[in-house]
Amino acid sequence: MTSRPAQIATIAGKEIHDALRTHVLSLLTGFLILAAMVSLTVSSIALHAEYLTYVQSRDLLLSLGKSINDLVPPAFFPLKLLRGFVEHVEIIGAVLGIVLGYRAAAVERGHSTLMLIMTRPLGRTAFLAGKLAGNMVLIVAGLAATFALGALALFVISGVGLGAADLLRIAIVFAAAILYVGSFFLLGFILALGFARLPTALLVAFAVWLTLVLIAPQIGDTMDPDNQVAGGVFRKLGIAKPEEKEILKSFATYETIRDDIEQASPAKHFERFSFAVLGIKDIYNGQPLADVILDRLADLWWLLGIFAGLVLYLFARPLNIARLSKEQ
Amino acid sequence: MLSAMFAARIGWRDRTVVLLAALFFAMVLVSAYLGWSATATVNAIYAKAVPVFQAQGKPVPANPVGEMPPLSLLRNMVTYVALLGALAALVLGHQVVASDRKAGVLPLVFSRPASRIGLALGKIGALVLAVVAVLLGAGLVNVLTMLLLPGLALDGTIWLGMIEFYGVAALYMLAFGLLGAICATAFASESMALLTPVTIWLALTFIVPQVTANIGPMAALNPQSVNLEVPGGSFFAVTSALLGPLSIAESYRFLSASILEVTSGAGTTITAGGAMLSLVFANLALAGALIVAIARLDACRSGYRD
Numbered sequence: 001m002t003s004r005p006a007q008i009a010t011i012a013g014k015e016i017h018d019a020l021r022t023h024v025l026s027l028l029t030g031f032l033i034l035a036a037m038v039s040l041t042v043s044s045i046a047l048h049a050e051y052l053t054y055v056q057s058r059d060l061l062l063s064l065g066k067s068i069n070d071l072v073p074p075a076f077f078p079l080k081l082l083r084g085f086v087e088h089v090e091i092i093g094a095v096l097g098i099v100l101g102y103r104a105a106a107v108e109r110g111h112s113t114l115m116l117i118m119t120r121p122l123g124r125t126a127f128l129a130g131k132l133a134g135n136m137v138l139i140v141a142g143l144a145a146t147f148a149l150g151a152l153a154l155f156v157i158s159g160v161g162l163g164a165a166d167l168l169r170i171a172i173v174f175a176a177a178i179l180y181v182g183s184f185f186l187l188g189f190i191l192a193l194g195f196a197r198l199p200t201a202l203l204v205a206f207a208v209w210l211t212l213v214l215i216a217p218q219i220g221d222t223m224d225p226d227n228q229v230a231g232g233v234f235r236k237l238g239i240a241k242p243e244e245k246e247i248l249k250s251f252a253t254y255e256t257i258r259d260d261i262e263q264a265s266p267a268k269h270f271e272r273f274s275f276a277v278l279g280i281k282d283i284y285n286g287q288p289l290a291d292v293i294l295d296r297l298a299d300l301w302w303l304l305g306i307f308a309g310l311v312l313y314l315f316a317r318p319l320n321i322a323r324l325s326k327e328q
Numbered sequence: 329m330l331s332a333m334f335a336a337r338i339g340w341r342d343r344t345v346v347l348l349a350a351l352f353f354a355m356v357l358v359s360a361y362l363g364w365s366a367t368a369t370v371n372a373i374y375a376k377a378v379p380v381f382q383a384q385g386k387p388v389p390a391n392p393v394g395e396m397p398p399l400s401l402l403r404n405m406v407t408y409v410a411l412l413g414a415l416a417a418l419v420l421g422h423q424v425v426a427s428d429r430k431a432g433v434l435p436l437v438f439s440r441p442a443s444r445i446g447l448a449l450g451k452i453g454a455l456v457l458a459v460v461a462v463l464l465g466a467g468l469v470n471v472l473t474m475l476l477l478p479g480l481a482l483d484g485t486i487w488l489g490m491i492e493f494y495g496v497a498a499l500y501m502l503a504f505g506l507l508g509a510i511c512a513t514a515f516a517s518e519s520m521a522l523l524t525p526v527t528i529w530l531a532l533t534f535i536v537p538q539v540t541a542n543i544g545p546m547a548a549l550n551p552q553s554v555n556l557e558v559p560g561g562s563f564f565a566v567t568s569a570l571l572g573p574l575s576i577a578e579s580y581r582f583l584s585a586s587i588l589e590v591t592s593g594a595g596t597t598i599t600a601g602g603a604m605l606s607l608v609f610a611n612l613a614l615a616g617a618l619i620v621a622i623a624r625l626d627a628c629r630s631g632y633r634d
């Protein structure tokens with residue numbers, strides 16, 4: 001009888017082989033890479049256009065003999081160009097995870113091989129662990145290709161060499177992305193193993209994705225008191241920052257509810273953590289990495305907690321093989 | 329007509345379609361709440377600010393709520409139609425074709441003395457019926473919200489604006505419904521038939537606006553993004569000229585944001601006529617493509633491979 005690690009490795013190997021044979025994985029990974037590259041290129045072109053506008057304004061002021069003291073030159077931080085890149089990982093990476101999770105269950109159910117596999121001397125835990133390990137390898141490989149190409153493109157586009165500190169920041173965001181995309185893989189896998197009808201499982205997974213990744217952050221953003229009026233309500237009323245803070249104290253409960261809605265979204269945790277580590281959020285720009293991570297540790301714990309919770313649920317949940325073998 | 333009613337019934341019998349439609353209606357209610365919340369919050373902030381102004385001896389400015397156009401309360405609907413509405417329409421479009429292919433009834437249908445063009449027109453009719461039904465329900469919720477909110481000056485232009493918004497939303501959703509139906513007809517694999525239109529939807533919603541106007545993926549969800557200034561330079565001038573007419577997500581966002589008065593008109597090169605032309609042309613082209621796809625479908629291999 002084969003040892004359990006060997007069984008897990010065999011299932012994982014089969015999973016990788018199966019996934020590579022389908023066009024779905026290459027289509028979505030390619031799409032994620034394309035979106036990330038487009039985002040980086042466009043961001044750098046926009047920054048270049050902003051710089052040219054600054055140069056034109058500066059030259060005009062100088063030719064008129066006026067002071068350029070009030071003209072703020074556009075700041076250049078290479079890692080800030082990764083904003084759109086991170087947002088694409090947030091949106092498309094989650095779709096990649098769901099589709100991989102769905103495929104991992106659907107391929108056995110659709111081909112009625114689940115029952116056949118379970119007739120072998122293979123435990124349920126080994127089967128699920130093999131599936132999880134194989135797909136995590138695929139996720140890590142897909143994200144590694146995306147982040148490596150992103151870092152390379154950042155160097156080529158910006159013309160600024162990335163130092164070890166920059167690469168370390170990108171590597172930390174890469175690790176957070178593995179947890180984030182891995183959580184959506186688990187969601188797709190658990191749902192595809194739980195629902196009687198596979199298409200329903202896929203659609204429920206997409207509904208959860210829409211709600212958690214796109215709608216919850218949008219609701220949180222919309223509920224921001226300062227976002228209710230174009231240009232900001234406080235600016236519109238001409239209220240200074242100290243008074244604004246004083247007034248907002250009366251909205252503490254409202255702000256808590258708003259923050260809780262945003263906290264419900266794993267995408268928001270991934271975004272907040274990544275934007276802080278990469279210095280995209282201004283208050284973290286130029287701050288020591290250790291301080292930034294310490295400040296955003298809660299977001300990292302959330303990502304870890306969601307991933308670990310879903311792994312635990314996957315293994316704790318009973319698997320009704322007979323029911324799942326009957327594709328409906 | 330019979331084909332349209334039959335296809336519509338199949339679509340609605342599918343639980344996944346009903347699930348997405350239910351989620352869409354839930355978000356319509358959320359949108360109504362957010363509309364109410366926006367007014368209530370600004371009113372509360374204003375009430376807190378007045379004593380501050382008085383204590384400082386400054387003149388008290390007008391309440392910004394008075395400057396908020398009534399239709400802007402529905403601004404979140406722009407996002408929910410673009411997300412849930414489009415996705416529900418896409419799945420609905422998929423189902424009206426895929427259900428026939430999976431049931432294996434197409435060889436029988438094609439053996440009857442009925443034209444394939446008639447069948448395709450029936451499918452399009454079913455999609456139009458379903459999209460209009462979903463939006464009528466959503467519109468009814470919005471009408472009730474507007475009537476229940478106190479202090480809104482409602483006149484004919486408001487109701488006309490709502491009809492215009494839902495007309496634009498219907499065109500946008502229908503385009504994705506047709507795309508879902510085309511892919512469900514043309515692909516041999518059902519998973520690819522579902523994933524390909526979802527990928528196209530992702531590209532149109534999140535990637536193209538970035539290429540044409542430097543609007544980031546998350547910012548693309550905000551109807552206010554039509555006010556963002558497009559960076560200067562030849563790149564964006566070329567991309568917006570080339571891709572702009574194909575970017576139905578931007579056309580929809582511009583038209584709906586303009587109707588709901590959440591745009592200042594700044595920062596965009598799109599015109600209302602151009603945006604409407606883009607949406608209408610997309611629907612006509614997709615309807616034509618669906619007719620061609622159904623006409624070319626091999627009746628003997630009409631089932632899915634997976």
